[in-house]
C-alpha cells in the first residue's frame with residue numbers, strides 16, 4: 001500500500017475533520033447565509049496551507065483553496081448549507097426538533113469529506129511536485145440556491161480539467177446517472193381589491209388568476225414528454241379574508257426535464273398559460289426567473305475511475321455501538337422504508353458499477369459537469385432506507401460511522417484525483433468524452449445573464 005501512503009494523512013487528521021463536521025452540524029445555516037460554516041472551512045484550508053480566495057463570484061460564503069502548480073487542475077466540490085425546519089438532537093430514535101434549521105441533506109459531511117480529499121491530494125503533490133493543481137471549491141446554497149449553477153455561468157470552474165464531488169447517502173457507489181434539469185420561477189398577479197359581496201364587479205382577483213393558471217398547467221401535463229415534471233406552491237394566496245377580492249397573489253413553479261432544452265420549452269408554455277390566466281381575470285402578470293440547473297452530463301471514464309478507487313480501498317466497518325443505534329432506527333422509524341433489514345442496517349460494502357440510469361432529482365453539480373468532466377460517488381453515511389431531507393438524517397449526522405464513512409469517501413476522491421495525475425491518458429479520455437457529449441456549442445448556462453443568486 002506504500003503508493004497510497006498520502007491517504008494516511010486523512011486518518012492522522014481525523015480529529016480535526018470529525019470536529020469540523022460536528023461544528024457545521026451544530027451551526028446549521030441556510031442558503032447563502034453559511035457564515036460560520038464557510039469561515040470554519042476557510043480556517044481549515046488556511047491552516048493546511050492552501051491558497052485561499054474568498055467572496056468567489058461575489059458570493060459572501062463561496063470560496064476556494066488551491067494547492068500545487070500547473071496542469072492538470074482538478075476541482076473537488078464541497079457543500080455546507082442546511083435545510084429549514086429540520087433541527088433534531090443527534091443520536092435519538094425519535095423526532096424532537098424545535099423547527100429551526102438542521103443538516104437533513106448531510107452537507108456538514110459533504111464539505112468535510114471533500115476537504116479531506118483535498119488535504120490528501122495536497123500531501124501527494126508535496127511528495128510529487130509539479131504533477132498538477134488541486135482546488136477545493138466551497139460551494140454555498142445547494143438547497144434552493146443552486147450556487148454552483150451561477151458559479152458555472154460566471155466562469156468560476158473554467159480551466160478545470162476535471163471535477164469530483166460526492167453526496168452522503170445510504171450506500172457506497174460511483175454514481176452513473178443522468179438527472180433532471182430544472183428552473184424555478186415566481187409568477188405574480190396583481191388585480192383590484194374590492195368587497196366580495198357589495199361590489200364584486202369592481203374586483204379583479206389575483207387568486208382567481210393563480211387558480212386558473214394552475215388548472216391550465218395541469219392540462220398541459222398531458223402534452224409534454226412523460227419524463228417532464230412540474231410542481232407548484234401557492235406562496236401568497238392574497239390574504240386570509242374570503243370577503244376581500246384578492247388584489248395580489250403569487251405562485252412558485254419548479255419545472256424539470258431530462259434536457260435543458262425541454263425545460264426551456266415547457267417554461268415558455270407555462271409563461272403563456274400565466275398570460276392567459278391574467279387575460280381571463282383582468283389582472284396583470286409578472287414573473288421572476290429565480291434560478292435553474294442543467295441536467296447532469298455523465299462521464300463514463302471518470303465514473304470508472306471513481307469505481308476503481310472505491311474498490312481498491314479497504315472500506316471501514318461500523319462499531320458495535322453504532323450498529324445498535326442503526327438497528328434501533330431500523331426497527332423503529334425506518335421499519336416501513338424500502339430495503340430495511342434490522343439485521344443488516346447499513347449497506348457499507350461498495351456497490352457494483354451500475355448501468356447509466358436517469359434519476360428524477362436535480363443538483364447544481366450538473367452545471368459543473370457541463371464545464372468539465374465531472375463524476376460523483378455516494379457515501380454510506382446513513383442507515384439503509386433513511387429518507388433524504390428528514391430528521392432521520394439529522395439524528396444520524398454525528399455518529400462515529402458518519403465520520404468514518406465521510407473520511408473514507410475523502411480517500412476515494414483523493415485516490416481518483418491522483419489516478420488522473422498519474423495517468424494522463426485517462427484524463428485525456430475523460431476530456432475527449434466530455435467534448436463529444438457537450439458538442440460544438442459548448443456549455444450554455446440555463447440561467448439568463450441578468451439573474452442574480454438569491455436566498456429563499
Ligand SMILES: [Zn+2]
Pocket residue numbers: 105143388389
Ligand atoms: Zn438536499
Ligand SMILES: [Zn+2]
Pocket residue numbers: 105106107142167
Ligand atoms: Zn444535498
